[in-house]
Amino acid sequence: GQNIDQPTEMTATEGAIVQINCTYQTSGFNGLFWYQQHAGEAPTFLSYNVLDGLEEKGRFSSFLSRSKGYSYLLLKELQMKDSASYLCAALRGGYSTLTFGKGTMLLVSP
């Protein structure tokens, strides 16, 4: 079966750092994606991890541990525009489909 867990909501202050965790159990795992989705809009790609370790891309970084079934998205120097839902998604290699978690709603306050 497929199961992806991430916190429902998080709050943080402008300029701070926040870490959004994701745990997964999925057959045929072939990588982990993070997407950002603003209310009423389409998700947009943030990162992709297939090997263990940290991938850094500007203010955003993503980490993967395949042995632990664990990933996190790290957002630095938070801005008000970072208020959005962050979706963790596992790639099922055999089917080339993404299984999504329910998303973490991040609220950044002044």
Next chain:
Amino acid sequence: DGGITQSPKYLFRKEGQNVTLSCEQNLNHDAMYWYRQDPGQGLRLIYYSQIVNDFQKGDIAEGYSVSREKKESFPLTVTSAQKNPTAFYLCASSPGQAYGYTFGSGTRLTVV
């Protein structure tokens, strides 16, 4: 500019009517997908197609149908058999596994 287009953005239908949601891409992607998003549920896979004239059921295919007659187009029909059709529908395409998806802007369907 290349992209993926869903139309219309908002759609209202009466209960018992079939409705078709459009999805067109000019990215030359082989794979296309339909997801449904409900509050608190995340995105759930309805149907996907990895090549023209072929498609597979996703996790919640009951009450839906698709076709893939052209590479660029992957329309989704919501039939009267779908018990709770009101939702936000997202279409996506992908050139391959490691590239993830490009999403359309979505269609919000309301059945009254």
